Amino acid sequence: MSGFLEIRGLSARLAGTGQRLLRSVDISLPAGSVRGLVGESGAGKSMIGKAVLGVLPKAVEVIEGEILLDGQDLQKVSPAERRRLIGAKAALIPQDPLTALNPSRRIGPQITDRLVDILGWTKARAATRALEVLAEVSIPEPERIMRLYPHELSGGMRQRILIASAFAAEPKLIVADEPTTALDVTVQKQILKLISELQARHGTALLFVTHDLGVVSKVCDTLSVLYAGKVVEDTTVERFFAAPQHGYSSALLAATPRHTDPSSSLKPVPREVLDAVAAEVAASDAAWRPSGGARG
Amino acid sequence: MLDGRGSIRRRSGARLWLSAAWLTVFVLAALLAPLISPHDPLAQDLMLGRLPPAWIAGAEPGYWLGTDSLGRDVLSRIIHGARIALVVALIAGTATCLLGSVLGLVAGFYRGWADRLISRLVDIWMAFPPVLFAILLIAVLGTGLTSVILAIVIIDWTRFCRVVRAETLNQSKMDYVHSAKVAGFTRLRTLATEILPNVLPTIIALLTLEMGIAVIVEAILSFVNLSISTDQPTWGGMIAEGRTSIHQAWWVLVFPLIALFLTVLSFAQFGDGLRERFDPVLR
Numbered sequence: 001m002s003g004f005l006e007i008r009g010l011s012a013r014l015a016g017t018g019q020r021l022l023r024s025v026d027i028s029l030p031a032g033s034v035r036g037l038v039g040e041s042g043a044g045k046s047m048i049g050k051a052v053l054g055v056l057p058k059a060v061e062v063i064e065g066e067i068l069l070d071g072q073d074l075q076k077v078s079p080a081e082r083r084r085l086i087g088a089k090a091a092l093i094p095q096d097p098l099t100a101l102n103p104s105r106r107i108g109p110q111i112t113d114r115l116v117d118i119l120g121w122t123k124a125r126a127a128t129r130a131l132e133v134l135a136e137v138s139i140p141e142p143e144r145i146m147r148l149y150p151h152e153l154s155g156g157m158r159q160r161i162l163i164a165s166a167f168a169a170e171p172k173l174i175v176a177d178e179p180t181t182a183l184d185v186t187v188q189k190q191i192l193k194l195i196s197e198l199q200a201r202h203g204t205a206l207l208f209v210t211h212d213l214g215v216v217s218k219v220c221d222t223l224s225v226l227y228a229g230k231v232v233e234d235t236t237v238e239r240f241f242a243a244p245q246h247g248y249s250s251a252l253l254a255a256t257p258r259h260t261d262p263s264s265s266l267k268p269v270p271r272e273v274l275d276a277v278a279a280e281v282a283a284s285d286a287a288w289r290p291s292g293g294a295r296g
Numbered sequence: 297m298l299d300g301r302g303s304i305r306r307r308s309g310a311r312l313w314l315s316a317a318w319l320t321v322f323v324l325a326a327l328l329a330p331l332i333s334p335h336d337p338l339a340q341d342l343m344l345g346r347l348p349p350a351w352i353a354g355a356e357p358g359y360w361l362g363t364d365s366l367g368r369d370v371l372s373r374i375i376h377g378a379r380i381a382l383v384v385a386l387i388a389g390t391a392t393c394l395l396g397s398v399l400g401l402v403a404g405f406y407r408g409w410a411d412r413l414i415s416r417l418v419d420i421w422m423a424f425p426p427v428l429f430a431i432l433l434i435a436v437l438g439t440g441l442t443s444v445i446l447a448i449v450i451i452d453w454t455r456f457c458r459v460v461r462a463e464t465l466n467q468s469k470m471d472y473v474h475s476a477k478v479a480g481f482t483r484l485r486t487l488a489t490e491i492l493p494n495v496l497p498t499i500i501a502l503l504t505l506e507m508g509i510a511v512i513v514e515a516i517l518s519f520v521n522l523s524i525s526t527d528q529p530t531w532g533g534m535i536a537e538g539r540t541s542i543h544q545a546w547w548v549l550v551f552p553l554i555a556l557f558l559t560v561l562s563f564a565q566f567g568d569g570l571r572e573r574f575d576p577v578l579r
Binding site: 054084086102103105117 | 478489
């Protein structure tokens, strides 16, 4: 079955060097489902999200592979066309609500601008829609909030606004880049619940980047475990939490802190497991030959 | 769920009001110079040479700040000198700001070859000693008000360029700039709505600072007699003339110096005060 988002054999590297950052990544995300991308810092989870949204840093170049959004290969269209496609079909829930809203502009236009200028809605329709989504994320007095500046609101409120903004144009795909990392634990729970509810109600496909397996168990249907830019396990959430297949996955799961047993100490991923997965990555690198279209 | 931050009043700040008050006096003096100055600033009267200010014995009524060695009224000359200072502050300050800020925004936002070119140019520019550079420029361009303004713009644009570029680089890394890119806004549009409004408080603070600096540079050029013709009173020119008679008539030097000092100080304080008051983010 082909998904709304299909990533096939995506490899990327640090421009001008041989340093590979993504290693033949395959990810399939059917419409309306939620996939978690988990891994340590630097494993490449955010990078995949950025590649999908066309905002990879200039220092990263895609060597090969396809990113199909609703059947169209984003690598093969012109930059302007890619921007249009992504703008119309996808949206981002960013990581840090404190830096994700422009501090010098009011909330209202930050939600409606995109609807009016990119999607060609009338101002009245965009304003109505903004009020609608703000109400949907349980923001009290949305009319008043739309006239405020971001610094007048708390972090949790700002994250709600960002979620509302992401859903405003009814995108088919949302990339959530660690949307709860910058929030405190009590707010995290509410925000996760909110994202889940909205996703289910709108039937949006969600790519959920996180390092928190607890979050994955609550929100996701499937997940990809990444190590050094390589997908080491691609499975469903039920199967993963019942019996992870890959040694690295089970070690990662065992390393999750459990607050049900405060006496247990934190378990790091064992040395042997890291060595094994590193050797696996090295072996696949040795077998890998850049296919056609590779540069350099 | 509003938190308390929204309702905190900013300190209004005495320095904003004091500097605004002096700048108002300065601008009014410049605009109304022919109406309010008690004497013709160029009228010489050797019988009235080196009269002390009004509160010192031997003063002549009507000459509040005394006269210089040629008998010209110091107060009237300061008031007329404000005109040149104001023109230089406004035109040179604004032109410098525009040139430097545009180049800084382009370098910081578009990066690539434009950034490399502009940044190297700034490095080279800053290696010249500014005052010598100014004197050299005037020597090439010839004296006159236009040359002075041109010289200030050519020397000082780097000040804006460096700071605005750095601010723009910072802003470009913000998540809302990323989001604008994802949403499909053009680069120019992103620059105009996401970046410029956040760099603007810095630009305004720098602009007022630059206006003060422009007044100083003009005074320095007048001091070395490279500004505008000597029959137009300027503060720098007065200071230069006062220097020769400092032992007999200190007031010829001191009063224009005070006017210059207060004006430059006020410009800088005014800019900082404005930023503190109107920046939506307390940085």
